[in-house]
Amino acid sequence: GQAIHLADYRPTPFVLERVDLTFELDPTETKVESRLIFHRREGTDPEAALVLDGDELTLSGLLLDQSELPPERYTVAPDRLEIRGLPAETPFEITVTTFINPSANTQLMGLYRTNGIYCTQCEAEGFRRITYFPDRPDVLAPYTVNIIADKAANPLLLSNGNFLGGAGFGPDKHFAAWFDPHPKPSYLFALVAGDLGVVEDTYTTLSGREVALKIYVEHGKEPRAAYAMDALKRSMQWDEEVFGREYDLDIFMIVAVSDFNMGAMENKGLNVFNDKYVLADPETATDADYANIEAIIAHEYFHNWTGNRITCRDWFQLCLKEGLTVYRDHEFSADQRSRAVKRIAEVRHLKQEQFAEDAGPLAHPVRPTAYREINNFYTATVYEKGSEVTRMIATILGRDGFKKGMDLYFERHDGDAATVEDFVKCFEDANGADLSQFSLWYHQAGTPVVTVAEAYDAPTRTYTLTLDQAIPATPGQPSKKPMHIPLALGLLGASGEELAPASVSGADFADGVLHLKESRQVVTFAGIGERPVLSINRSFSAPVNLSFPQAEADRAHLARHDGDLFSRWQAITDLALKDMLDGVRHLTEGRNAAASPALIEALIATARDGALEPAFRAQALALPSEADIARALGENSDPDANHAARRAVLHAVAEAGRADFEAIHAAMGLHEPYSPDASSAGRRALGNAALSYLALAEGDPARAARAFAEADNMTVQFHALSVLAHHFPDAAETRAALAAFEARFRDNALVMDKWFSVQATIPGEATLGRIEALMEHPLYNARNPNRVRSLIGAFSFQNATGFNRRDGAGYRLLAAQILDHDPRNPQLAARLLTAMRSWRMLEPTRGAEAEKALRSIQSTPALSRDVKDIVDRMLG
Ligand code: B3K
Numbered sequence: 001g002q003a004i005h006l007a008d009y010r011p012t013p014f015v016l017e018r019v020d021l022t023f024e025l026d027p028t029e030t031k032v033e034s035r036l037i038f039h040r041r042e043g044t045d046p047e048a049a050l051v052l053d054g055d056e057l058t059l060s061g062l063l064l065d066q067s068e069l070p071p072e073r074y075t076v077a078p079d080r081l082e083i084r085g086l087p088a089e090t091p092f093e094i095t096v097t098t099f100i101n102p103s104a105n106t107q108l109m110g111l112y113r114t115n116g117i118y119c120t121q122c123e124a125e126g127f128r129r130i131t132y133f134p135d136r137p138d139v140l141a142p143y144t145v146n147i148i149a150d151k152a153a154n155p156l157l158l159s160n161g162n163f164l165g166g167a168g169f170g171p172d173k174h175f176a177a178w179f180d181p182h183p184k185p186s187y188l189f190a191l192v193a194g195d196l197g198v199v200e201d202t203y204t205t206l207s208g209r210e211v212a213l214k215i216y217v218e219h220g221k222e223p224r225a226a227y228a229m230d231a232l233k234r235s236m237q238w239d240e241e242v243f244g245r246e247y248d249l250d251i252f253m254i255v256a257v258s259d260f261n262m263g264a265m266e267n268k269g270l271n272v273f274n275d276k277y278v279l280a281d282p283e284t285a286t287d288a289d290y291a292n293i294e295a296i297i298a299h300e301y302f303h304n305w306t307g308n309r310i311t312c313r314d315w316f317q318l319c320l321k322e323g324l325t326v327y328r329d330h331e332f333s334a335d336q337r338s339r340a341v342k343r344i345a346e347v348r349h350l351k352q353e354q355f356a357e358d359a360g361p362l363a364h365p366v367r368p369t370a371y372r373e374i375n376n377f378y379t380a381t382v383y384e385k386g387s388e389v390t391r392m393i394a395t396i397l398g399r400d401g402f403k404k405g406m407d408l409y410f411e412r413h414d415g416d417a418a419t420v421e422d423f424v425k426c427f428e429d430a431n432g433a434d435l436s437q438f439s440l441w442y443h444q445a446g447t448p449v450v451t452v453a454e455a456y457d458a459p460t461r462t463y464t465l466t467l468d469q470a471i472p473a474t475p476g477q478p479s480k481k482p483m484h485i486p487l488a489l490g491l492l493g494a495s496g497e498e499l500a501p502a503s504v505s506g507a508d509f510a511d512g513v514l515h516l517k518e519s520r521q522v523v524t525f526a527g528i529g530e531r532p533v534l535s536i537n538r539s540f541s542a543p544v545n546l547s548f549p550q551a552e553a554d555r556a557h558l559a560r561h562d563g564d565l566f567s568r569w570q571a572i573t574d575l576a577l578k579d580m581l582d583g584v585r586h587l588t589e590g591r592n593a594a595a596s597p598a599l600i601e602a603l604i605a606t607a608r609d610g611a612l613e614p615a616f617r618a619q620a621l622a623l624p625s626e627a628d629i630a631r632a633l634g635e636n637s638d639p640d641a642n643h644a645a646r647r648a649v650l651h652a653v654a655e656a657g658r659a660d661f662e663a664i665h666a667a668m669g670l671h672e673p674y675s676p677d678a679s680s681a682g683r684r685a686l687g688n689a690a691l692s693y694l695a696l697a698e699g700d701p702a703r704a705a706r707a708f709a710e711a712d713n714m715t716v717q718f719h720a721l722s723v724l725a726h727h728f729p730d731a732a733e734t735r736a737a738l739a740a741f742e743a744r745f746r747d748n749a750l751v752m753d754k755w756f757s758v759q760a761t762i763p764g765e766a767t768l769g770r771i772e773a774l775m776e777h778p779l780y781n782a783r784n785p786n787r788v789r790s791l792i793g794a795f796s797f798q799n800a801t802g803f804n805r806r807d808g809a810g811y812r813l814l815a816a817q818i819l820d821h822d823p824r825n826p827q828l829a830a831r832l833l834t835a836m837r838s839w840r841m842l843e844p845t846r847g848a849e850a851e852k853a854l855r856s857i858q859s860t861p862a863l864s865r866d867v868k869d870i871v872d873r874m875l876g
């Protein structure tokens with residue numbers, strides 16, 4: 001595959017005016033007739049040919065203005081249709097007919113079948129698997145869609161926009177027509193047909209229009225869609241209140257399907273969801289599932305403005321819709337739940353996914369300049385770092401300045417296919433600001449490291465900070481320029497109060513935010529009467545790594561007193577990470593790993609503190625992950641040592657806090673009637689965290705087995721099952737609980753995904769054997785992406801010790817799985833392969849085994865473009 005470059009962008013020589021599609025649905029032979037009206041773009045070559053994209057297509061009819069085209073006027077291949085000699089001045093109509101086989105579509109891109117339902121996935125380049133088309137996001141047109149299908153099997157015929165009408169069609173068929181008046185690119189096209197149940201509601205918009213809301217799910221699952229409907233209505237209201245954005249069609253539909261390559265898709269007026277992010281009830285979904293549903297329903301709905309009304313000029317601009325929309329869904333969840341707790345969870349996720357990506361061979365800028373396979377750029381960098389960059393704009397310009405910029409963006413670019421430059425310019429123009437240095441965040445990959453050195457001079461009452469920034473080299477970017485890094489900070493006095501400097505020199509400092517712009521800045525705070533404790537990068541105002549060997553006592557001080565809750569969590573995390581890293585070193589030296597008294601004291605005080613919300617206390621108790629340790633080491637990482645050191649720290653905390661954890665576990669109301677709201681969920685999270693520590697302290701499965709048996713909701717029950725499986729994998733109690741869970745939930749695919757995952761993530765090298773056995777389980781299904789991710793994905797991404805076996809067997813298993821999936825579903829295969837994105841950080845023995853496995857993939861003939869691109873970059 002050749003690389004596609006941003007620099008090569010050119011508008012199409014033809015403008016698409018209208019699209020009229022007719023589908024005659026058939027499980028194996030669907031007829032697609034597409035009528036496209038074009039005119040030649042002013043000022044372009046009058047000889048230029050019309051080139052349409054295809055993917056595995058066969059042309060069965062081609063008309064120009066309703067007459068057959070002679071063969072010398074066009075050239076056709078499965079991936080391309082070129083038509084020559086088209087009118088220079090007048091609009092013309094091209095009619096293209098193709099036949100496609102939805103049942104044979106195992107890639108789940110284009111039109112495919114899932115459980116008897118027809119459904120589509122077109123982003124990024126799936127529409128070209130349906131018909132020949134200018135399949136790029138800057139080609140926008142209104143669509144009319146006619147669907148004809150067998151009536152008994154497909155009572156439901158859905159597409160984008162508003163319903164025009166329907167009628168019978170011959171003896172057994174019927175048809176429906178839809179019209180979407182909002183010009184859209186082909187990636188937002190959707191069609192769904194089949195027999196589904198529905199949950200209905202209405203929403204009255206700000207200006208008083210009534211919108212019909214419909215969520216379609218498999219028959220019998222309607223009650224499990226109630227929470228999704230509630231989240232949808234809250235999202236619609238929030239976007240009106242916070243961004244002034246109103247919905248723009250008569251109907252908004254969501255369809256839940258069980259075979260889907262990702263989470264969900266924002267097709268105009270007809271979102272298609274992985275059913276995992278729609279279906280929930282207390283017995284089958286955890287609090288985390290509820291929170292994900294809320295966030296993803298909101299995310300896809302918010303795309304209606306950031307993505308659909310304003311779309312991307314080309315796929316290099318993907319972060320324009322994704323980073324911004326993630327930022328919007330984060331803000332929504334923060335408003336619906338606890339802002340500080342939400343921020344902690346976001347940062348955990350950002351570090352786990354994006355910092356890991358940014359530190360390895362797959363690192364790329366938020367706005368890349370080249371790609372070989374666009375599906376491989378739906379990454380944590382585009383999404384999560386893209387969101388962080390948007391958040392920094394809000395931090396730099398302030399709430400009002402950000403709002404002004406967004407308002408201008410909606411006003412100026414509604415109906416456009418826009419660029420990142422267009423977006424940034426709106427903030428500059430609305431605020432008279434210069435964001436040119438800031439824009440480097442879009443173009444330079446790698447996580448900046450900010451080194452902090454401090455000095456206090458009592459006689460002159462001055463506190464001096466020396467800040468250095470460095471951005472590590474990343475593929476294709478050996479050296480970087482200094483960036484504009486907004487660092488929220490505060491100085492704490494001995495009793496925890498905020499010390500206000502009389503003046504600050506050496507950097508712009510306003511509203512508690514210091515603007516670091518040079519590679520080194522020496523910043524002086526005058527009028528500081530005592531040695532302060534620095535609280536820096538509050539609320540994670542910038543996505544950077546800090547190199548700041550802050551004194552243990554200062555961290556403990558922040559953990560207790562910081563006014564910024566996020567920073568209290570960060571301080572505890574820093575204490576714990578230091579202990580864990582020391583532990584890794586001690587274990588390799590044959591010594592013991594332990595927890596410092598400072599950590600134990602700070603953590604237990606936080607856990608017991610009834611003035612703090614339980615969800616926050618639970619986040620503190622979670623402590624850094626094994627992946628956090630590996631990233632902090634940066635190289636020569638031994639996952640067994642990381643695991644052992646972390647466990648030793650947790651164990652020491654558990655012993656010291658045993659009585660407190662018992663009290664917390666008893667007090668957290670794990671038997672109260674279930675409600676998914678954030679504060680109830682927080683209580684369960686804290687109770688569950690206490691149970692984990694008690695399992696360590698007691699070394700006995702009895703308490704978790706009891707919690708499992710008594711639980712009346714999935715959050716508590718599944719956590720108890722995880723404690724049993726992960727701490728006591730061979731206990732009779734664990735075998736019994738796994739069997740009981742399976743017997744109870746074997747007909748619920750989403751719950752069985754959890755059952756596969758909990759076993760796939762049991763630490764230790766014996767788990768590989770379990771994986772092999774579970775692949776033979778009657779409910780394992782290599783065709784269902786959720787099931788594959790629940791077993792193979794969970795093992796490779798979330799089981800550091802099991803997957804990274806010293807003998808390389810984990811890597812070989814993954815490599816075999818990738819080669820097995822690749823011919824059927826390249827996107828799934830490529831995504832699984834990214835589990836090895838940090839392989840270069842491994843100690844030499846494992847590193848060599850990982851490299852062997854990657855090379856065996858690379859040397860396999862006929863790899864998909866998706867897998868080839870990832871493996872080449874991984875070894876590059
Ligand atoms: N825009 C889709 C993702 C499409 C992925 C294509 N490989 C979902 C989302 O981000 O909202």
Ligand code: ZN
Pocket residue numbers: 299303321322325
């Ligand atoms: Zn999105």
